[in-house]
Amino acid sequence: RHRYSKKTEIAHSNNISGKSDSSGASNSGGESSKESSRSSTPVLDTDRTDRLRDKMRRRTESGDHWFSLEFFPPRTASGAVNLISRFDRMGSGGPLFIDVTWHPAGDPGSDKETSSMMIASTAVNYCGLESVLHLTCCNQTKEKITGYLSKAKRLGLKNIMALRGDPIGTDWEEEEGGFNYATDLVKHIRCEFDDYFDICVAGYPTGHPEAQSYDEDLKHLKEKVDAGADFIITQLFFRADTFLKFVRDCRAIGITCPILPGIFPIQGYQSLRQLVKLSKLEVPEEIMRVIEPIKENDAAIRNYGIEHAVGMCRMLLESGEVPGLHFYTLNREVATMEVLRQLGLWIEDPRRPLPWAVSAHPKRKVEDVRPIFWASRPKSYIYRTQDWDDFPNGRWGNSSSPAFGELNDYYLFYLKSKSSKDALLKMWGEELTSEKSVYEVFTSYIMAEPNQAGHKVMCLPWNDEPLAPETNLLKDELAKVNRRGVLTINSQPSINGKPSSDSIVGWGPPGGYVFQKAYLEFFTSSENVTALLQVLKKYEPRVNYHIVNVQGQNTTNAHDMQPNAVTWGIFPGREIVQPTVVDPVSFMYWKDEAFALWIEQWAKLYEDESPSRMIIKYIHDNYFLVNLVDNDFPLDNCLWQVIDDMFELLDVNPLEQPVDGLSLGISFD
Amino acid sequence: RHRYSKKTEIAHSNNISGKSDSSGASNSGGESSKESSRSSTPVLDTDRTDRLRDKMRRRTESGDHWFSLEFFPPRTASGAVNLISRFDRMGSGGPLFIDVTWHPAGDPGSDKETSSMMIASTAVNYCGLESVLHLTCCNQTKEKITGYLSKAKRLGLKNIMALRGDPIGTDWEEEEGGFNYATDLVKHIRCEFDDYFDICVAGYPTGHPEAQSYDEDLKHLKEKVDAGADFIITQLFFRADTFLKFVRDCRAIGITCPILPGIFPIQGYQSLRQLVKLSKLEVPEEIMRVIEPIKENDAAIRNYGIEHAVGMCRMLLESGEVPGLHFYTLNREVATMEVLRQLGLWIEDPRRPLPWAVSAHPKRKVEDVRPIFWASRPKSYIYRTQDWDDFPNGRWGNSSSPAFGELNDYYLFYLKSKSSKDALLKMWGEELTSEKSVYEVFTSYIMAEPNQAGHKVMCLPWNDEPLAPETNLLKDELAKVNRRGVLTINSQPSINGKPSSDSIVGWGPPGGYVFQKAYLEFFTSSENVTALLQVLKKYEPRVNYHIVNVQGQNTTNAHDMQPNAVTWGIFPGREIVQPTVVDPVSFMYWKDEAFALWIEQWAKLYEDESPSRMIIKYIHDNYFLVNLVDNDFPLDNCLWQVIDDMFELLDVNPLEQPVDGLSLGISFD
Secondary structure, eight states: OOGGGHHHHHHHHHHHOTTSOSGGGOOSSSSOOOOOOOOSSSOSOGGGGOOHHHHHHHHHHTTOOEEEEEEOOOSSHHHHHHHHHHHHHHHTTOOSEEEEOOOGGGOTTSSSTTSHHHHHHHHHHTTOOOEEEEEEOTTOOHHHHHHHHHHHHHTTOOEEEEEOOOOSSSOOOOOTTSOOSHHHHHHHHHHHHTTSSEEEEEEOTTOOTTSSOHHHHHHHHHHHHHTTOOEEEEEEOSOHHHHHHHHHHHHHTTOOSOEEEEEOOOOOHHHHHHHHHHHTOOOOHHHHHHHGGGTTOHHHHHHHHHHHHHHHHHHHHHTTOOSEEEEEOTTOOHHHHHHHHHHTOSOSSOOOSSSSOOOOSTTGGGOOOEEGGGTTOHHHHHHHTTTOOOOGGGOOOSTTOOOOOOSOOTTSTTTSOSSOHHHHHHHHOSSOOSHHHHHHHHHHHHHTOBOTTSOBOOOBTTBOSOOOOOOOTTHHHHHHHHHTTOEEEEEEOOEEEEETTOTTTOOSSTTOEEEEOEEEEEEEOHHHHHHHHHHHGGGTTTEEEEEEETTOOEEESSOSSOOEEEEEEEOTTSOOEEEEEEOHHHHHHHHHHHHHHIIIIIGGGSOTTOHHHHHHHHHHHHOEEEEEEEOOTTSOOOHHHHHHHHHHHHHHSOOSSOOOGGGGTOOOO | OOGGGHHHHHHHHHHHOTTSOSGGGOOSSSSOOOOOOOOSSSOSOGGGGOOHHHHHHHHHHHTOOEEEEEEOOOSSHHHHHHHHHHHHHHHTTOOSEEEEOOOGGGOTTSSSTTSHHHHHHHHHHTTOOOEEEEEEOTTOOHHHHHHHHHHHHHTTOOEEEEEOOOOSSSOOOOOTTSOOSHHHHHHHHHHHHTTSSEEEEEEOTTOOTTSSOHHHHHHHHHHHHHTTOOEEEEEEOSOHHHHHHHHHHHHHTTOOSOEEEEEOOOOOHHHHHHHHHHHTOOOOHHHHHHHGGGTTOHHHHHHHHHHHHHHHHHHHHHHTOOSEEEEEOTTOOHHHHHHHHHHTOSOSSOOOSSSSOOOOSTTGGGOOOEEGGGTTOHHHHHHHTTTOOOOGGGOOOSTTOOOOOOSOOTTSTTTSOSSOHHHHHHHHOSSOOSHHHHHHHHHHHHHTOBOTTSOBOOOBTTBOSOOOOOOOTTHHHHHHHHHTTOEEEEEEOOEEEEETTOTTTOOSSTTOEEEEOEEEEEEEOHHHHHHHHHHHGGGTTTEEEEEEETTOOEEESSOSSOOEEEEEEEOTTSOOEEEEEEOHHHHHHHHHHHHHHIIIIIGGGSOTTOHHHHHHHHHHHHOEEEEEEEOOTTSOOOHHHHHHHHHHHHHHSOOSSOOOGGGGTOOOO
């Protein structure tokens, strides 16, 4: 993203932040990235250490209605990539939690991209969402279940929805000492893991289809709660009264925990029929009367479904019996989001505790500083630091800086580009003829204009998000520098004390002030670097720089161990928070990743030895990655002037051909 | 100190900072204190971890002349108090180091206030001065010497001046296996402590009086250096030529280490005669010719001494052989400071790495955050935290906050008031008749006007420094609130991004910006507190407060574990530094000290059961200690408005008599 897309970008970032990761807040050559570093205070949000049941209790006590969202694991890896993007988007509305169903046929506890376990883990660790993992116990050994729970705990999951699950085959019989009911699973969790997990169980407003009677089923529910469940989510229902009666009946037999209504916005005729068949529910006459006549018109049914759900939810909320609503999304966004918007529960501008989204993993919750370099690739940062044992004092610093994870697994689903190879070739060029072709790709991306082949460039290897279409004052400046081979991949503007509530750049608690130093990061040729180093002498000590090539030849005027804080906030009654730094140590790890993306995402689109591939390879081998910080945040950003000065020097004193900086006697450490 | 004394105070603070403690930067009810807390970055000044010999080498290489100062241990405890104040004042000129002579007859290795060991330790730990401890070995056992060295190391001393010392009695003979020469001591230090200490040895420009010959003495010096000495300080001399010849002779026999000339500004006729007798030096004819005729005129002799020393120093520095000058101060200030000023070596405005002076103890060097409460009592803070084992990441925080030392030893020499009991009684009242008398003492202090008995109030128990005489815009405001019983003891104004080079409020490296939140701390009655709490509701969440009485009944709107940063700085290429915080945990320790000072320093001036004592005791027992932070640092300080509102409320709705806040149903945690 670029400065000129700032408003939209931040709006988008707001959409997906709060609870989601900050891939939407990242940028390329522009003015809005915020990522990484080293800060002073552990934890802005003291709630972050809280358990789900505590959050629920506090929200209930304050009368602040919430919502939660249910998803199921996708069938394919590309489905997983899409679902994660959906987590980011739907996470931005501020769900109290999401839950991921257990899919026994899909190897649910495995490390597959599509497993229930990995999807829930991704939601927690990479999207920063409080998550509940479903678990069914039917036909499972205790060892197997304990193994799943241990793994879930290891992955940072803290909440389990304990279910019996459907027995395989119809002739199911109770097994001596085995898991016969969800109650057994609840007991097992409490027995093996004490109070570690928050446990949710299912409630059936019209009774479980297999139960002997409604009352019998209520007794089973009471047993589940008595065994240690913390709250109940109900099966879907079609009438508010059904749920409200159910709650009254639960209370009457002594069930006191929260009971969340499961809301199913009708989204289509087929999905309704299928669901009804599975759940053995009856669709009320009055609904069928509306739907049958329009069953061929998906849009009409969805609109009706939204209207019906909104009406039912209003009744539920107004009853005073319902602290929050649980939505069966069917992995779709539109209907649920619309219902939530109409109810006023969708948080359009959730307060961001930090400029980047905080992981919901219990260990990473205290993390409050990150390097800026991964601003556009927050999931990659989390992935490469996943083995870090601790973030001392929530800080990440040189002295204690553990190694970054290996640079591999480019196609791990949460690092994967959303675009296909074909789409990428169209955007980045079926055939490249020179370095200039590459400059044009960057320029098209910046300008949000079609490339020469007529395709819009929606992403770059360092920026998976399409550029916002709005024009911006800086668009021409950016296009100019990219056209001349200053290939911008990340930047942020300077900010001198904007209110933390600022809708564009604000973050953190209310009543505070946020600050930034201007930042610019780009690839450029050694010829340009030679001129740049000359120019930078004029900007000492105002501008700090790091300039490195793929071999790691590094020149800098910064302290080799001292991070430079580039985003910080001052809040009432708090220590200073400095969530984003330019850190010299991590820059060398980022450098590997940034250069590797040329090859892995771009060069490999072309055949071995093809000219296109050789061009990208040449850039990879010969260009430098440069970052610049303007330390004088109260003044106007001088970094564009630095680049202009560099071009001016090149224009006045053109070098015959690109010369390696080293051969000019510039000293690289 | 108060806001209206800010300029002078900071000037003074600059005088004594850099290397000294910040007692001069502290204040009372005014607007300038800076102390304590919790910060993000370890160590602003990367040089702080360096050894004396490295600092010396770098200064020599850069051609940046330095000076050092020699002191001897005082004979009395009150002499020690005065010497420490002198350390603070003379430390402000920027000496590279000070050294403290070893006084064998004064129990030099003991814990006495007057011992060489304790004076040197105080210079390092409390005044933040790089210090060299002299040590003489003559007639000492190896065990004894090793014991002294171990203790010195434990106390944070890192440099030893190794001397033989004068044998007791005249018939000294070499002792087999004992310490016969300084060389033996140098060898012993290197043998027992490896390279831990930097070692200095003495050189004699005209040969040691007991040496067989000048050449023989030079050989001994070479042996001392070869045994492991890092640099040489010479005995005093009266002609530049004498020293320069000595240096040439040293170099000729292969002595390559720094040789610092010992400069002795003649300060009086008697002291010169005595010194000449002790050192067996001859005063040159041309000097005696000047001095003899004016020997009754101390001022004239001192002026001549200054002129002579300046002339000699100029010759030495111009020779290019002299990287720095060592001054024999005889524990006096005027002459040496004047020589240094004329030479341009006295640093009038040394850059302060942090708002408060950093201790020179190796362990405490990384400390970069302190509570604001001890702003006026930095030595007390160091004393009470001396047992802390580490300052994790240079940070001092709740989670790792070790206990503060016991509140005792009020009369430890570095906590002792410089004023006598008589002087205090004159300032604070021979007899108090009511609380109002106390208010008047505070008001006189603020106004820098004589009290009713005609004595100027130069200090208060919480502020040992006299108030600067300048008027200030806030003087009337402060006097008004003190007169009405808001007894201010500490404060600072808000600062919104002043350059770090600002001569009044700047600190830290150049090119940065410094910030402050306004702070106000005072004692006041429960009646006032009742109104204040009412008023403070209007200022939520802008103003954070802590209100506590001597029993520890505490009411606050701040997080009970979260410090509030009130001083911070943003610097090029650095993380944020936040050297001063209002910390809720340490406030409870400070509270004990702040209340105890009423009794220990004030009430105890009066007889048991006397009305005066009862009045102070009443205040101690019934008043509250209040601190206020205005979080909105970019706006005008609202804290004075808060106090005005409180008075207004009291005026509109006067309570018949002081009422305990508790009885009004105010909840105290």
